[in-house]
Amino acid sequence: MTKRLLVLAAILAIALPAALSAPASALLKPKDIFKKVTVGPKGDPGGEPSIGVAPDGSIDVSYPSALGVLFFHSKDNGKSWLATKPVTLNAGDTTVNYDPSGATYQSNLRNIDPTDCGAGCLQIDIWKSFDHGVTWPQKATAAAAPEQPVDNAIYGSAASNMPMLVDRQWIDTYTPPGKGTNDARVYLTYHDFVAGLMWVNASKDGGKTFSQPVSIINDPVALANSACNVVPGQLKVVQSGPHAGRVYVVWLSGDVAENAATGCNETQLATFGQVWSAYSDDEGATWTDQLVYDSGVLSAGDGAGLISIGHDACAIFADMALDSAGNPYVVFALNAADAPHTGGPGDQWDIYLESSFDGGKSWNGKSDGTGAPYKVTSGVGSHIFPAVTAGDPGRVAVAYLGSDALVPQLPYGKAQPGGNPDAKWNVFVARSLDVTTGHPSWTTDQVTPSPIHTGDVCTLGIFCLPVISDRSLLDFIDIVGDPAGMVHIAYADTEHKGTGSASAGIVAVSNQVAGTGLLKPVVTHKPVKRPIHLPHPRKTRVLGEKLAATGVGQAPFAGLLLIVVAAVLLRVRRRNA
Secondary structure (H helix, E strand, C coil), X not given: CHHHHHHHHHHHHHHHHHHHHCCHHHHCCCCCEEEEEEEEECCCXXXXXXXXXXXXXXXXXXXXXXXXXXXXXXXXXXXXXXXXXXXXXXXXXEEEEECXXXXXXXXXXXXXXXXXXXXXXXXXXXXXXXXXCCCCCEECEECCCCCCCCHHHCCCCCCCCCCCCEEEEEEEEECCCCCCHXXXXXXXXXXXXXXXXXXXXXXXXXXXXXXXXXXXXXXXXXXXXXXXXXEEEEEEECCCCCCXXXXXXXXXXXXXXXXXXXXXXXXXXXXXXXXXXXXXXXXCCCCEEEEEEECCCCCCCCCCCCCCCCCCCCCCCCEEXXXXXXXXXXXXXXXXXXXCCCCCCCCCCEEEEEECCCCCXXXXXXXXXXXXXXXXXXXXXXXXXXXXXXXXXXXXXXXXXXXXXCCCECCCCCECCCCCCCCEEEEEEEEECCHHHCCCCCEEEECCCCCCEECCCCCCHHHXXXXXXXXXXXXXXXXXXXXXXXXXXXXXXXXXXXXXXXXXXXXXXXXXXXXXXXXXXXXXXXXXXCCCCCCCCCCCCCCCCECCCCCCEHHXXXXXXHHHHHHHHHHHHHHHC
């Protein structure tokens, strides 16, 4: 027994001071925990859910399905979900956003259905709710456009009010200081199917009416590479700071050598090798274009800005987020290996991030598109469907679909139709807390306990061919941060079946319930108390404090004392024996 005490004392003498001297971050580093929750039935051809967090911390998910535009609300941080009445039965692409009052904005691309969308097929509607989606009393019209009722309560000109067919919209809001929800600025972006350019409509009356569309592409190189062939990305509005009210938009472009030759937007067979951004400081009236990244032919920028064949960033959208200071971050998937591509190990799609800390003038330190993107993913396999959210400056989380399987490619850089029928796909989240250093490190978690899809994930959009290709996940997943800095990821799942979902699968959310957040811990400083002076002061030492004139900490001294006591006990026991 005494020998055991001696050993224990020795261990304590060594381990205790080491533990006490370790930094708090090492001792208290929280484990990231995610829990998957079913939101609702996928309802083929449904999927690509949008997720948002309202100012009161509640969470909403909306997505298109065969049942209409479905909207789900959660009051308990994503643990349970309540379905509301479908916003409309004619479902296309959707988004969900808010203004500071808590009003909810739901957008929808009218699907091609002549019996339902009338003359407004492939135009964008925006509804507004004041009760978390229970009712949608306000529907936007274009400014000065007469209301013309059509079937299914879809009436008037759409918010997009575009004479050409449009696709894949994104929206965001901003309320100027001193204004309320009726004066909220609401911005809508999308691309068209004729000129193939990027457009923005703006509302200055809380989403009641929208302006005529404004083209945001005016840089000659951007215009040459984007003409007839863009993949629209996110729109975000800076909420505070020196650039408050600034509107950012991102998109992917093809190049002059490929666009027309590959059939423009109708096929998406070009390699979209350039990432572009534009910003406006006058409520969407004028725009400044900026090249975020140019993948070039063999290396960044070697195509003189006009040719970027060989690297494809269209897997499928570039996503954007703003941090609490308004700094923008853009993520995209790219097969960065040199052409001709083989689809072997090291020649797959990875996720990359670009950031700007000077108001979008330069990205990863460069203003000419040559700023090397930060690689988010690692290892063998393919990574697609990137989505990003940000907290405090430099703290970002990137969600994506990942598989260990190799996806075959065509030599010039597009994914081979049909993909890999054996690929197993999961959802992952990579987090960095130090993007501002210019050398970010990443921590990655798999947030789905088992694969959510098997086989091909087609990234050709509307050109995904039936039978050959599988587009059942549609085109993206989404991620958002909550007021505590925890993240929530929404995605479609074809492997698991929910109640009433038949064979279509489900829409699910993985909620972060513990771990490191995107917001820095708030440090509160307690008021300094004046010391009480005693007649005969006696210093009370704390464990680990150095003893006077020895340079030895109290903790190792205590351990040494334990050893001495144990040794004495052992000697006494031997004498008595």
